[in-house]
Amino acid sequence: MNLAITLLVAVGLASVVGTVLQQNQPYGDYLMKFGPFWFEVFRALDLYDVYSAPWFLAIFTLLVVSTSACVIRNAPSMLREMFTYRSKVGENELRAMRGHVEWPHLPMSVEAAAIESRRVLFEEGFKFKESRVKEGYMFSARKGSLQRLGYVFTHVAIVVICIGGMMDSRLWLSYQELIGKLKVETRSVPLSQVPEQSRVTASNPGFRGNVNVPEGSSSSVLFLNVRDGYVVQNLPFEVAVKDFRIEHYDNGMPKSYESDLLITDPKHPSNEPVKATIAVNKPMIYNGYAIYQASFGDGGSRMQFKSWQLQGGAAGVSQPVSGAIFQDIPFSVGDSRYTLELNDFRLFNINPVTDAEGKMHEKNFGPSVVFRLRDGAGQAREYENYMAPVEMEGRAVFISGMRDQIGGVMRFLYIPADRDAQIDAFMDFYRRLHDAGQIDRAVLSMLAEVNPEAAKLPAASEAIRSMVEKFVQGGYDAIGADLETRIPKDQLERAFETSARVLQTVLSRMYVTMMQERGVQQIGGEKDERFLADSVAAINALAFYGSPIFLQLTGFEQIQASGLQITKSPGKDVVYLGSFLLMLGVFMLFYIHPRRAWVLVRESVDARGARVLFATTSHRKTLDMARASRELHQKMVIRLGAEPIRMPGARAEMDE
Amino acid sequence: MSANANVLNRASDLPALPKAGAGVLDVLWLLLILAAGAGTLLTFSNTMDVYEVSIFTGSVLSLAAVGWYWRGVRGLGVAVAALTALALWRYGVHFGEQLSVGREALAAAQNKDFFLKYLVSSQSAIMWMSALYVGAAFTYFLALFTRTEYIGKIASVLVWSATAFGLSGMFARWRESYLINVDYGHIPVSNLYEVFILFSVITALIYLFYEGRFKTRALGGFVMLVISAAVAFLLWYTFDRGANVIQPLVPALDSYWMKIHVPANFIGYGSFAMAAMIAVAYLIKLKMGGDGERDLLPKLEVMDDLMYKAIALGFGFFTVATILGAMWAAEAWGGYWSWDPKETWALIVWLNYAAWLHLRLTKGWRGAPMAWWSVIGLFVTTFAFLGVNMFLSGLHSYGTL
Ligand code: HEM
Secondary structure (H helix, E strand, O other), X not given: OHHHHHHHHHHHHHXXXXXXXXXXXXXXXXHHHHHHHHHHHHHHOOHHHHHHOHHHHHHXXXXXXXXXXXXXXXXXXXXXXXXXXXXXXXXXXXXXXXOOEEEEEEOXXXXXXXXXXXXXXXXXXXXXXXXEEOOEEEEEEEEOOHHHXXXXXXXXXXXXXXXXXXXXXXXXXXXXXXXXXXXXXXXXXXXXXXXXXHEEOOXXXXXXXXXXXXXXXXXXXXXXXXXXXXXXXXXXXXXXXXXXXXXXXXXXXXEEEEEEEEEEOOXXXXXXXXXXXXXXXXXXEEOOEEEEEEEEEEOOOEEEEEEEEOOOOOOOOEEEEEEEOOXXXXXXXXOEEEEEEEEEEEOOOXXXXXXXXXXXXXXXXXXXXXXXXXXXOOOEEEEEEEOOOEEEOOEEEEEEEEEOOOOOOOEEEEEEOXXXXXXXXHHHHHHHOOOHHHHXXXXXXXXXXXXXXXXXXXXXXXXXXXXXXXXXXXXXXXXXXXXXXXXXXXXXXXXXXXXXXXXXXXXXXXHHHHHHHOOOOOOOOHHHHHHHHHHHHHHHHHOOOOOOEEEEEEEEEOOEEEEEEEEXXXXXXXXXXXXXXXXXXXXXXXXXXXXXXXXXXXXXXXXXXXXXXXXXXXXXXXXXXXXXXXXXXXXXXXXXXXOOEEOOOHHHHHOO | OHHHHHHHHHHHOOOOOOOOOOOHHHHHHHHHHHHHHHHHHHHHHHHOOHHHHHHHHHHXXXXXXXXXXXXXXXXXXXXXXXXXXXXXXXXXXXXXXXXXXXXXXXXXXXXXXXXXXXXXOHHHHHHHHHHHHHHXXXXXXXXXXXXXXXXXXXXXXXHHHHHHHHHHHHHHHHHHHHHHOHHHXXXXXXXXXXXXXXXXXXXXXXXHHHHHHHOOHHHHHHHHHHHHHHHHHHHHXXXXXXXXXXXXXXXXXXXXXXXXXXXXXXXXXXXXXXXXXXXXXXXXXXXXXXXXXXXXXXXXHHHHHHHHHHHHHHHHHXXXXXXXXXXXXXXXXXXXOOOOHXXXXXXXXXXXXXXXXXXXXXXXXXXXXXHHHHHHHHHHXXXXXXXXXXXXXXXXXXXXX
């Protein structure tokens, strides 16, 4: 019993571990979190998958065993006791009971006393057995014996539930792995390349796995995640996703996900394929397999891009690129090669924004594409580019997020959209900034105005142009770095300010020229200043953008994938049976009140009347029981028409 | 022998004493509630699916049953019905047959209409509830220290009326969710804000039951303390986080299971909370020297017994709730058990009280240690209820703070 209680607490404590440490995450994340040393320690302790760890299962099993043992030990006697009356209890035993009372001399016949006593028992709803004893009668009564059954139910239930759980657990897989039949796959490779060793036949007694099925295609396998890898579970049928739908609430929150499925059985092609629509909370059952709408994702949407060069002579020039999500597109800029890995497409991006009054509300930023850019050395940066310009602080910008390591913070590049909400004006400007000739023209025309002398000597324009070029290459930092090499510390600040001012003038001149050439009439004014400022900021930011191209999403054809979870759970009904027993049992235990009572009626010593010995007990020592026995005792007093002599020790159970 | 014989045949025709007969009121109650239930069902059955019908029928029958044995509930039922009817009527006046009118129109009506603004719109009803519960806490303690019976009676009345406001507030909120947008419509037990109301109401009801049954007004203040704490959270959550704004359901919650799983859970939480507060009273009395002549608090033995009763009740319903949860999970997430933090903590809570019950029932433990344990139990429960949402991530991450 103490063991039982200890185990109850032990399982409780053990379970806590798995809730504070998020389970079954990619091992990489744990490594980052804990560092190499603790990572290994925790792994050794199976802390990343506590609930299937041997030590955890051991405690659990112990609990089940001890519970079973307990039931086996207690149940037989309890069940027997349910149906017995304990009529063999002798007079002295009754006297020995706490709270027994006695009427040594009642002026009535033994029979009369017997009738009154049994009447009380009868009215109080006792079952009782009447036995003839020397010179009188013995009534042995019981009530609420079913409570014992409650004990049996609760405890058998625990065992049953755990057995059911075992049936659905991964034990079989672990066993296969143990005997080397199964090898967990840790690489992310196409299904076709997953070796037989990492595949589980459909004969697996119970499993629960996931698969993403793009609209219009189908799957006959599942993926079971195991620790830092997975195994492929073959299905005895093929499930096709005809259509996947998300409905949204008016505030952009998803309202429902549902998929139209078509299930075909290759083994019996004759069978009519089964059509069904599933949704969250509305799974389908296909002979023993439950199919759930678990999640959703991209199914390889087709993307069209304009890829704008950011470097070299072709900077600011675009060429069309197209691809599909999950596709890797190799390309090269100059002599360095890159791969573009398209990761995800999002049709809606509901983000919280603070409006002019500083009130928070949700705003849909529209479609975005998430991709990685991997250089020759294998270093990757992750980007998220939004398709349409987004209104920010009163002007429209193209947003591109960048993080240089996975899970790092996103930094954002804001490219101002031009008058017709296009990116072209900025790119045009950017292109011109890579054209030495154009820069020179701007520089000279500027010098001609402010300082004709300087305009004559090439060195001046030379210097300014190279400064502009430095800025375009490396932003303000580059200019700063360059000045530091030439100018003494104390004059740095002033020098930098002058340079910045000069830079500004050159750029704005180039901007004006550009706008004229683009055929814009009235230039100048707040809008243009804003645009120029934003462009300069963007160019400055581009220095850290770390990509040779800017990928502008220009078109898409969305293909969604439905995230299905498919389970085969032979233990489910067992668990439910156990659960039912448990509910029943617990309430029986609490709300059936077990009682026993004895009335011994005999001829009084002087043989001129009856004497009655009365006792009642319960193995539940609660106030209710005490109250009940007091009431019973009162009833006896009323029926027998006389107060008993209270026996010492009687108080204990009779009073509260 | 003959004697024996005639004992038998005379006893066999014993008349059973008449049991306490059903009064006119009892019958009236039954008729009223059943009529109301049937009426509602007939009017709306065309808009309800089979689960909703059965859940509704179940609720009506259990309300009838509870009211049959517990008269207090009848008055409450009528009060809630009246307040809710008032709310529905006022909304009806403003919006007629329209099922939904949008947030702005709703807010406008609530500002314009006297009854809605000051009494029966969910927001104001909840405010009344909050005020009354806190008031009740003070009144109970006042009654306790002044030893005045009728102040205690007033306190009880406050609790009853707070509960009436709480429940009608929830019903009003239910209607309002539809008024904002038909799609949003759902029973208000779907996020932390809403379940805190549920918690207060259910805890109060459980307490009121024991108060009526065991004459334990002296403990009212203690129980109201935990409710006041819930109210404090509710207010902070409303004014600091605007949590009272009605949001649509996430798909996973859009299920009839929610209607039974959540309330069952909160009967558990409520009883555990009450047990803990009784334990506090118990420990205080113990510190002050235990049972005496002119005691303020009930006998230790009585409190100990109440504590057991509360935990037993809680345990029973918590068991049911957890099982229902598992069945729901099996339908929503594809597995009856996923070791998701919320599930796991439910198990922890359950095991904890199973251990408690074992100690008491099999080892016969009583008194201070068990009292301490049920106080600790409340902390464990609170973590399962709040902490998990705040600190742990998982499938259950609805109504995160
Ligand atoms: C997972 C493990 C267990 C759980 C969840 C569990 C649960 C329960 C519950 C809910 C009760 C009801 C309390 C009552 O009203 O009596 C109970 C009672 C009891 N349990 Fe367990 N139990 C477990 C293991 C054990 C073990 C291992 C033993 C024996 C060594 C045991 C012996 C008892 C006994 C004797 C009672 C009291 C029955 C009575 O007083 O009528 N239990 N248990």
